[in-house]
Amino acid sequence: MAMDLKVLTEAVGELDEDKVLEMLEDFVATNPTEEEAQKVVNACQQGMAVVGDLFDKGEYFVGDLIFAGELLSSAIEALKPVIGSGSTEKVGTIVLGTVEGDLHDIGKNIFRSMAEAAGFEVYDIGIDQSVSAFIDKIKEVKPQILGMSGVLTLAIDAMKNVVDGLQQEGLKNDLKIIIGGNPVTKEACEHVGADAFTTNAAEGVKICQGWMC
Ligand code: B12
Numbered sequence: 001m002a003m004d005l006k007v008l009t010e011a012v013g014e015l016d017e018d019k020v021l022e023m024l025e026d027f028v029a030t031n032p033t034e035e036e037a038q039k040v041v042n043a044c045q046q047g048m049a050v051v052g053d054l055f056d057k058g059e060y061f062v063g064d065l066i067f068a069g070e071l072l073s074s075a076i077e078a079l080k081p082v083i084g085s086g087s088t089e090k091v092g093t094i095v096l097g098t099v100e101g102d103l104h105d106i107g108k109n110i111f112r113s114m115a116e117a118a119g120f121e122v123y124d125i126g127i128d129q130s131v132s133a134f135i136d137k138i139k140e141v142k143p144q145i146l147g148m149s150g151v152l153t154l155a156i157d158a159m160k161n162v163v164d165g166l167q168q169e170g171l172k173n174d175l176k177i178i179i180g181g182n183p184v185t186k187e188a189c190e191h192v193g194a195d196a197f198t199t200n201a202a203e204g205v206k207i208c209q210g211w212m213c
Pocket residue numbers: 045048049050051052053055056062065066067068069070072101102103104105106107108110111146147148149150151152153154178179180181182198199200201202204205
């Protein structure tokens with residue numbers, strides 16, 4: 001691959017939008033494989049971690065986070081043509097959303113794009129969604145999979161509330177549940193009562209595909 005992933009991560013971390021978009025345009029023009037495109041998404045994700053660290057240290061401010069969010073959304077838009085092969089056969093249904101209290105949606109949107117490209121029908125209910133919003137959508141579309149996203153520490157408890165709600169409604173056993181986002185770990189997954197966790201959208205799609213076999 002011609003692209004230097006380290007340089008890309010740095011450019012995202014420095015919020016150098018022109019450089020990032022130019023690199024991605026050149027990359028897309030090389031007609032890359034899906035696997036190469038996923039590496040590029042990962043490099044962008046690492047750049048966002050750099051942004052988060054600089055915010056933590058007080059070098060970046062909320063305005064920079066907002067700009068970083070817009071930058072990454074444009075980056076993913078630029079990568080869309082090469083992110084997935086665009087399966088036409090429907091392989092399964094996913095209800096997806098960012099949990100209550102959390103407004104971050106870039107990672108969720110990346111997972112949605114990749115899952116759709118793999119042939120899943122995805123019902124994305126959006127950000128900051130309550131337990132009842134998840135339950136209502138699940139009752140309506142009866143998916144095989146529930147995907148919950150969150151990047152704030154508090155998202156873990158919000159995810160657990162959804163799973164507890166599903167349990168109370170007797171809906172949990174009909175579903176596979178996957179959680180994603182920066183703070184998810186094995187421990188968080190057990191605490192939440194989910195079936196799987198990941199901090200990588202491509203891996204998340206593979207897990208969902210495995211459940212459909
Ligand atoms: C951009 C950003 C914002 C933007 C979000 C824009 C948007 N549309 O999403 C804005 C400006 C809105 C924002 C606001 C805030 N933010 Co912010 N933000 C970030 C930042 C820099 C990047 C997040 C991101 O997009 N990452 C890139 C994506 C691609 O990664 P990802 O989400 O992990 O997703 C990947 C995987 O996890 C996976 N995935 C994600 N979801 C799912 C779901 C499923 C089902 C699957 C299978 C996979 C999957 O796929 C993705 C691709 O591989 C992070 C830093 C960081 N390290 O994450 C801070 C960060 C998350 N923010 C933080 C904070 C503190 C805030 C604010 C409180 C700031 C403030 N004072 O107002 C507010 C909170 C608002 C709220 N209530 O949610 C903290 C959180 C601290 C904590 N532990 O809770 C962080 C970690 C920064 C930091 N180090 O301090 N933020």
